[in-house]
Amino acid sequence: MTRTAGRLRERNRALWFWVFVGPSVLGLLVFTYVPLGWSVWLSFFDAHNTVTPDTFVGLDNYTALLKDDAFTSSLWTFCVFTLFIVPATYAASLALALMVNRLRRAQAFFRSVFFLPAACSYVVAALIWKMSIFNGVRFGLANTLLGYVGVDQVAWLSTTDPPWYWLVIVTVRLWLQAGFYMILFLAGLQRISPTLYEAAAVDGARPGWQVFRHITFPQLRATSVAVVLLLVINAFQAFDEFYNLLSDARGYPPYARPPLVYLYYTALGQGQNLGLGSAGAVLLALIIAVVTVGQARWFGLGRKEAG
Structure with a gap:
């Protein structure tokens, strides 16, 4: 009876495990791994207007992509954006975390206020920046403020010399994600032992920059590495703010076109070259993987520190 009851308990545990985990595994398989595998397969075929091609072209899509000036230009756009x-995000989120961590009262309130933009849609935020703040006409908030000091109106999103559109793109992304990384830094700050600060005070360390430089910042090393890795990966995946800020009824301008915008027009534009677009997606994934691994090795992520 005991063995039978034990087996039944084990079966019930396994059953309930798959009841809760199964839908997530199925969704991950259907919506992530199968499309990834299909994209890699498509990249070796001439797939114009079809996802079931029959003309094998080998590496032709990859070579054509690497020779395309528009694709290489999109990679440079990513580098500038990064x-x-x-x-900017690293400095802003760290500053917010230090400020919130020092609060004696209402810390939860300010933590929530600064984190709230992370829950906002990138599309909605981009449209607010485009239509209200950096409108480019005298009714936009930025141009209204400039008018008070006698500065002429600026066409923020269409001026390329100087490239004012970078100010719009960077500020909207900064507003959206600084609060999220602030939470990561806050978690890192709260893991620092108070005894380190007490020992520093006994040794005569001056509070402020000296304590931050020699105690706080070194103790945030692991958090800093994770934040930088996530920021670079997210920069590679930038699409919503670029597309919604710069595109209009005439299409997308030839400047500030990141890789995902290039692939969007390649795979879903007039030509619908899904083979070339899939090759670009594979190359982008490989670049992200190489950059991530390179950063991890550079920062020594996962390496045991010397005792």
Whole structure:
């Protein structure tokens, strides 16, 4: 009886495990792994206007993509975007975390306020930035404020010299994601032992920059590495803000076109070259993987620190 009851309990545990986990595994398989595998398969075929091609072209899609100036230009756009958004978000989120962590009262309130933009849709935020703040006409908030100080109106999203559109793109992404990374830094700050600060005070360390430089910042190393990795990966996947800010009834301008926007027009545009678009998606995934692994090795992620 005991063995039978034990087997029944084990079966029930296995059954309930798959009841709860099964739908997630099925969804992951159907909506993630199967499309990924199908995309890799399509990248080796001439797939114009079809997802079931029969003309095998080997690596022709990849070579054509690497020779396409528009694709290489989209990679440079990503590099510029990363150069702006990663340091800006890192500094802003760390500053917010330090500020909130020092609060004695209403810490939960301010933590929620700063995190709230992370729950906002990228599309909605982009439209607010485009139509209300950086409208490009005298009714836009930015141009209204500039008018008060006697500065002429600026066509923020269509001016390429200087490229003011970067200000719009970077600020909307910064507003959307700074609160999320602030939470990560807050978690890192709260793991720092208070005894380290007490020992520093006994040794005569001055509160402020000296304590931050020699205690707080080094203790946030693991959190900083994770934040930088996530920021770079998310920069590679930028699409919503670029597309909704810069596109209009005439289409998308030739500048500031990141890889996902390029692939969108390649695979779903007039030509609907799904083979070329799939090859671009595979190359983009490989680039993300290489950059992520390279960063992890550079920062020593997962390596045991010397005792």
